[in-house]
Amino acid sequence: MxxxxxxxxxxxxxxxxxxxxxxxxxxxxxxxxxxxxxxxxxxxxxxxxxxxxxxxxxxxxxxxxxxxxxxxxxxxxxxxxxxxxxxxxxxxxxxxxxxxxxxxxxxxxxxxxxxxxxxxWKGGGRGFDDVLMITIGTGIGGGLILNGKIHGGVTGSAAEVGHICVNPLETEHCNCGNCGCLEQYTSATGILRLAKKKLAETDAPSILRDKADLTTKDVIDAAKEGDALAMEVFDFMAKTMGMALAGCCALADMELILIGGGVSKAGRFLTDPIEEYFRKFAFHTQKDTKFKLAELGNxxxxxxxxxxxxxx
Missing domain, CATH: 3.30.420.40 (ATPase, nucleotide binding domain)
Known part of the structure; x- marks a missing residue:
């Protein structure tokens, strides 16, 4: 053996x-x-x-x-x-x-x-050769498989999807040093940042105001319960991610987008709105790109x- x-x-x-x-x-x-x-x-x-x-x-x-x-x-x-x-x-x-x-x-x-x-090889991407995998956790990770093989790029930094600039007007810095990165709006940290910002900017009622130590899970749970403020944050996250993924596919024309990472535990509640916005922004030949949840976890x-x- x-x-x-x-x-x-x-x-x-x-x-x-x-x-x-x-x-x-x-x-x-x-x-x-x-x-x-x-x-x-x-x-x-x-x-x-x-x-x-x-x-x-x-x-x-x-x-x-x-x-x-x-x-x-x-x-x-x-x-x-x-x-x-x-x-x-x-x-x-x-x-x-x-x-x-x-x-x-x-x-x-x-x-x-x-x-x-x-x-x-053994998870949610079985049977596909051209796959973009996004992990939504503390940050946003990206993995790119083309023709069944890793595509790392010249410097090894291909698929750094989390650092696509989605807001050139942003003044807060991302961990990478730039401003306005996708990661700042769609990661677990980004979702929490947006919720806190929204709570500070508005007097709108929200069950999130009762949370002493607010977490990303609190925001997602509140959105599931129909809390208007949390739903607004979640919708903005989904729209921003869907738009960025549509841009990625315009370049690489993927068969499948796999979504993993800690936040993906929200399941279809997370992926459905991202997919919906993706289809809105995607190039016409790519609107049927498949979406799946990753299966292998850690x-x-x-x-x-x-x-x-x-x-x-």
Whole structure:
């Protein structure tokens, strides 16, 4: 039996999966992400964890065909990471470094692109070759699959959908340093920001005013209950996202848009209005682009990372 590892490096934990080359997940586990000292311990910690797992299971290193790794930052085709702020990394040749530590063949990709590949392989994107995946969480992540393969672009930063400018008049800064990014209006943080702004600007009645420590979930729940102010915020979010996705499709002409991330737990309540606005703004040949919810949740990254090392 031959094996591959799928590794998904996050700011808090590193998720790791051991897979057979047939695509079966044998075991998954997590280790803490040690971001101290510029994140120097992260890859050595990963290598030690892989080694320990092989010993525990009595698997010969020769039967491991490689390790795929997704990281939260731009990654070039040859595995060079250009600044992972959450990890403390500057420019790093991840594939070479992890290969030197493990002896395995290594491929690296941006975490959102890798998660999109995982969904196309074993999740909501099965049966589709041209897929844009959007993750709506603290920020907005984007993953682009063209002809069944990750499209990372020249600098590894393709599909940074969250940083499309949707409002050139915005004065507040996004985490990326620019102003008016999609992420500022449609992420969990963005939805909460808009709700607080709306509450401060108007005296309109809202059940949100009774919340001592307002959360994004409160805003979504209030919208579900028909609260006018919350519905207005939610509608603006859906319109802004639908418009941005229509623009993305005008460029790349996707078969499928997959929506994942923490906010996607709202299900069709979230995706239906986004889809409706998308169809309003989309180019006429693209109005029937399919929308689906992602299925693999937090495991999408390890599946995608493993898939990078499995050849058909």
């Amino acid at each position: 031959d094996y591959v590892f799928g590794i998904d490096v996050g700011g808090t934990t590193v998720k790791i999966g051991l897979f057979t080359t047939e695509g079966t997940l044998v075991e998954k586990w997590e280790i803490p992400t040690n971001t101290s000292n510029g994140g120097k311990a992260i890859l050595p910690d990963v290598a030690a964890s892989l080694e320990e797992k092989l010993k525990k299971r009595g698997i010969d290193k020769a039967s491991v065909k490689g390790a795929g790794i997704g990281v939260p930052g731009p990654v070039t085709d040859d595995g060079v990471v250009n600044h992972c702020v959450n990890l403390g990394w500057g420019v790093m040749h991840v594939t070479e470094e992890l290969k030197a530590l493990t002896g395995f063949e290594v491929k690296a990709g941006n975490d959102a692109n890798v998660a999109a590949l995982g969904e196309v 495991d999408a990254g390890i599946y995608g990372a493993a898939r990078m090392m499995i050849h058909d």
